[in-house]
Amino acid sequence: MKISDLIVSGVPSVSFEVFPPKTSDRFESVASAVEKIAALKPNFMSVTYGAGGGTSEYTLDLAEKIREQYGVESLAHLTCVSSSKETVRERIAAIKNAGIENVMALRGDLTPELEKTDRSTWAYAHATELIADIKELAPDMCVGAACYPEVHPESENQKDDIFYLKKKVEAGADFFTTQMFFDNSLLYNFLYKIREAGITVPVVAGVMPITSAGQVERAIKLSGSFMPRRFVSLVDAFGPNPAAMKQAGIVYAADQIIDLFANGVNNVHVYTMNKPDVAAGILSLVREML
Ligand code: FAD
Secondary structure, three states, rough: OOOHHOOOOOOOOOEEEEOOOOOOHHHHHHHHHHHHHHHOOOEEEEOOOOOOOHOOOOOHHHHHHHHHHHHOOOOEEEEOOOOOHHHHHHHHHHHHHHOOOOEEEEEEOOOOOHHOOOHHHHOOOOOHHHHHHHHHHOOOOOOEEEEOOOOOOOOOOOHHOOOOHHHHHHHHOOOEEOOOOOOHHHHHHHHHHHHHHOOOEEEEEOOOOOOOOHHHHHHHHHOOOOOOOOHHHHHHHHHOHOOOHHHHHHHHHHHHHHHHHHHHEEEEEEEEOOHHHHHHHHHHHHHHHH
């Protein structure tokens, strides 16, 4: 089923993101964690993709398992940075053959490793081009794309960022999922601005539960997200106690989700980091609202 049909306006839902293993010997243990997360029956599950294609097979294998064996609709991520047109054609054919109906079309981060590769073989500069190619190669595919309530780190300003979001919709994006954010008012402000700009496709809010002090720095580095004072105090107080930090992180994420639902942002995607207990903990705090 298409994600665009699953994220029904006015109906609260929670979906989960998982990531594939880097090596085959880790596949079974990741699949086992993913099965436990799928058993919680989220609205759908997405599987990330290593930019540059490192985990490409495992992304598809996991997305197929989620759909066929665990009975949850899946969304396979695909990045285009450093890819050739031929690689993208092959990946789309493989996704279609696996019976997957949903693709998250991303550029991927320009990592230092990728920067060292031969750019003359790169066929894509931005996700917009990938979205257009997917829609041409697989017109029935439901295509998601990324958006950034706090502006993408490479953008000069929010106006430019929103201009290019519009281009993603024109290229065929059916919905957006946001980068993580820790202050809901930033999302509400962003939603107001994109609706003003005429972007009407559904937006799924991405929520990242921070369950260990070590995760904080990584999350900020990855997303550039603003950490509200309330969140910083929580990490300061409970960071040294892993069990307390985990509980506080679960409650903070659930609190964000409850506020989103209360303000009409009904579709929330939780970055579970392959942790079934975190996914279950959050769901137990919002279950009655679904
Ligand atoms: P783009 O849309 O290309 O945007 C990148 C920058 O270029 C922005 O500043 C944008 O404003 C600008 N821009 C966009 N279009 C144009 C244009 N046509 N002309 C000029 N400028 C333009 N990374 C992974 O490697 N694997 C994943 O599975 C993954 N999943 C993600 C899921 C979500 C929900 C999010 C939010 C991010 C994810 N990422 C993933 C990270 C993502 O790859 C990075 O944030 C990357 O830096 C940008 O990807 P993008 O698709 O938004 O790129």
